Amino acid sequence: MDAGVEARLRAGDVTFGVDDAALLRAIAESGSVSAAASELGRSRSRALTRLETLESAFGSLVERRRGGSDGGGSRLTDTAHDLLARFDRLCAAVSGTAQASETVVEGTVTERTGELALVETAAGTVRALVDENAAVDSAVQVSIRADAVTLHAPDDAPAGGATSARNRFRGTVTGLDVGTAVASVTLDVGTASPLVALVTVESVERLALAVGDEVVASFKATATRATTV
Amino acid sequence: MDAGVEARLRAGDVTFGVDDAALLRAIAESGSVSAAASELGRSRSRALTRLETLESAFGSLVERRRGGSDGGGSRLTDTAHDLLARFDRLCAAVSGTAQASETVVEGTVTERTGELALVETAAGTVRALVDENAAVDSAVQVSIRADAVTLHAPDDAPAGGATSARNRFRGTVTGLDVGTAVASVTLDVGTASPLVALVTVESVERLALAVGDEVVASFKATATRATTV
């Protein structure tokens, strides 16, 4: 999980976070609540109380048994495994959200149809999903995830315009950060902040991208979010 | 913010969450820490202590003044406004993450290049971003956001294959949930869980989608995440 962001699953007043996940994982690994607590440098007392709280909200998580060849023990339920998988996916998503450069563009809502709105920005008109607060003339911030942006050569760009399901900005490559398999491309599209696209190295090579080139960036309306400021 | 998910910004040991955002907003609106605390049904004492903690981690957030025509008052700094905007965007992203149906497909890593890997799934081979834990033969869960999926008529589908920057699954429409401007399309692509795509109503109409139709779903490699299980 990214150091600057923290996510938790919530059920009623109870939340499930990193420490809880660590506890469940330590139990799965050691087969004992006592050993898990000890490994995590926490009290068994607290671990038991915490499990009680979590189980009241999320269902049975740990099956505990006393006596037997190993003195007793504990193991995770399927519910616990599901919960951990859910938490992992949330973390990956939030981590992706935090890490994926996100371009924020100021704009004004000019039209609204259900959950979609047209937003006028310095780079042109954008279609985006909006929350219930956004009405015509609302000032909004449009967030465009770098991993949602597809790059095209100007000649190959998909048809655009206000009626298209796909937004498109024409821009100039101002930066290229090429890694092993993934590259970050920075574009000047006329907005205060540059638009960043996270694409594969193959896309960069296929398009023969270099600083100074003209490209068209496209991104889905339903992957574009506008929040009121 | 979605009821099942909670997100916070973190700096060191200090986190900034919903309650903190509410406090800053109430201060901005009333122009006073006392009034804000009162409105939120909290103690002024606590509000002040909390502000102190937040400011130690995030920088100066509130400018306070005593005396004057209104007896004194407080206003937010630019830093506070930036922090709130950042928090709002995180919430919108997390909310989008939680709300956007996300299809999870089991798979096995067959090849890895830097941050990208090939994953064999029941629907075919997928390219996805992976975390550092994922090695060849690792079992992974591939998450595909509904808002990252583009639908195409079979004839118009982009070129596919293991070398393409774009993943593609061929499937059959099994469900259509059409709203005012946004639609959710469910596809049987051969995996245990159906693939869900969040698209505009216009896309549905342009493709003349109906249950039983064959379509091709495509989604970017860099927008596809695989987490180890």
Add this chain to the structure above:
DNA sequence: GTTCGTTGTTCCGACATAGATACAACGACT
């Protein structure tokens, strides 16, 4: 029967969080 190592349960103390209270200080206004 005894030992072992876990769980089940209860109780206690330390520290953190949160609210309540009170007085001093400030600057505009009367």
Add this chain to the structure above:
DNA sequence: AGTCGTTGTATCTATGTCGGAACAACGAAC
């Protein structure tokens, strides 16, 4: 000078969180 309504500061109490300690209970192994 007095009033107003905020802030600055300090102190106190109640509740929640967390860790620690202790004993009983369990079932396999010896």
